[in-house]
């Protein structure tokens with residue numbers, strides 16, 4: 138590693154080094170074992186090495202906030218465990234459901250959720266774990282979360298541009314991506330869309346798992362955590378994946394993986410085994426010696442059982458036999474603590490906690506040289522990603538535009554031939570304005586409600602892995618939506634304005650377009666604020682619908698604003714429908730003085746001046762710029778509030 142530019146050399150050679158090669162996703166072990174052995178730390182000689190990372194933990198407890206009879210208390214999930222994992226190990230972390238595997242692994246990976254508290258020491262090469270783990274380690278989650286409309290190449294390219302050192306050239310990044318995809322057998326799907334659950338043209342489950350794996354390999358992590366990577370895969374795909382993990386470990390990587398019910402073949406590929414039972418360690422040591430350990434305590438694996446199934450069955454709490462099961466678990470855990478296996482682990486751990494701490498020239502130090510991508514570059518790639526996703530969603534682009542054009546056509550045709558300079562024309566013009574405002578308020582406000590919740594799981598995962606901040610997510614998501622917020626209302630106005638016979642003035646047309654675009658943007662900002670304020674789309678809807686009524690009533694067409702009850706006068710300040718309606722009305726009636734009184738009825742006032750039309754609705758000509766500023770300010774207020782609501786939610790998780 139030394140002498141290379143920020144570890145690129147190692148980053149560029151994930152699969153090439155040290156005599157292990159994978160061809161078409163298959164692994165062939167060459168004579169790598171000896172090479173690896175030489176490179177690994179030899180603890181018996183107390184000699185430090187700068188290759189790979191050793192993970193050690195001492196007296197580690199994990200607590201979850203829980204409630205009993207309404208009173209909060211801390212529930213202990215992991216109970217003062219210690220251990221160590223050497224470089225070049227492929228570790229199977231196993232235990233029955235609820236034993237604490239995920240909690241232990243996420244603590245070791247420095248990726249616990251907000252509800253968990255971790256006590257104890259965790260070291261990487263003698264140094265306490267911290268934020269640097271984000272560059273040093275990878276974490277493959279059990280559930281894959283991808284943007285389904287992106288292709289494999291787009292996904293990998295964006296991730297490489299977000300994750301890798303900023304000094305790497307595009308050529309180096311591309312090479313790296315090709316290298317990883319080739320070795321994971323994904324090159325053939327390079328331009329296939331990833332796909333969601335309901336899409337036919339998509340990657341298979343196994344390919345998605347490998348893509349998730351590939352995503353973690355981009356940074357060439359020294360230590361990789363995998364949460365049930367084989368779950369949902371057929372035995373062939375599972376074996377293929379574990380084979381790849383095995384060959385990576387053979388190159389000196391440290392890999393920890395929780396795994397459920399592996400076949401005997403897959404199980405045998407793991408070099409180390411950690412059994413977790415009831416928050417304690419029931420066994421930690423070489424996979425090959427685990428059967429011996431159990432046999433010595435009188436637990437012999439029947440020939441009909443695979444070893445993995447046997448271990449899990451032995452350390453599980455059997456319903457109906459809870460006390461017996463717990464006694465068995467206690468006995469096994471107690472026996473492990475005093476066993477030679479535990480002593481072996483203890484040696485490594487003690488080394489890490491004492492001598493290892495004083496050795497500074499170790500591999501993790503080299504990652505300190507890592508130069509993260511600039512925030513504006515991240516912003517670019519994030520916008521690019523969301524934009525591609527939006528553009529490829531038929532419901533969000535073509536169909537939506539088509540729907541808008543149809544509505545514009547209907548509005549235009551309904552009011553076609555309107556004579557605006559007549560008494561009935563006044564009603565028609567105000568009707569068209571109402572349609573312009575409502576169509577660009579309610580539709581966009583409801584359609585953005587799902588935008589943030591849809592991408593929230595992906596955002597949370599990437600945010601927790603340190604990829605970008607909530608503000609970058611929020612701003613990039615909005616900037617990717619804004620082109621749609623401009624094009625849609627413009628198309629609507631272009632068609633509906635001229636068909637419906639509104640004022641034939643270039644100025645009025647341009648200003649109407651501007652105000653309609655602003656209306657849609659304020660409405661979308663309000664929808665985004667609501668979607669970030671509540672936990673789900675139905676909850677946002679529950680509050681948004683009553684709010685809409687207030688908006689509509691205070692738009693100025695249904696009630697004279699001067700007659701609003703004093704308790705509701707504030708509503709006109711947040712009612713952008715009022716700002717838009719007043720501004721659009723001003724544009725139509727400003728300077729008009731030739732309104733005819735065609736069918737004069739006795740006792741009905743004939744309006745002949747535009748100002749009188751405006752007065753009828755409590756509108757005033759002088760407020761045009763005030764209304765436009767009102768729209769702009771409201772938009773920013775909604776966006777800013779939306780961000781704080783998102784931020785508050787994220788910090789709680």
Ligand SMILES: Nc1ncnc2c1ncn2[C@@H]1O[C@H](COP(=O)(O)OP(=O)(O)OP(=O)(O)O)[C@@H](O)[C@H]1O
Nearest residue numbers: 201202214233234235236237238239240241252253
């Ligand atoms: N954030 C949390 N709040 C409350 N309890 C939690 C939390 N996280 C985990 N637990 C509890 O801790 C215990 C261990 O959970 P964990 O997910 O680590 O188990 P596991 O062995 O990974 O199980 P599985 O194999 O089913 O995923 C469970 O009883 C779980 O309910």
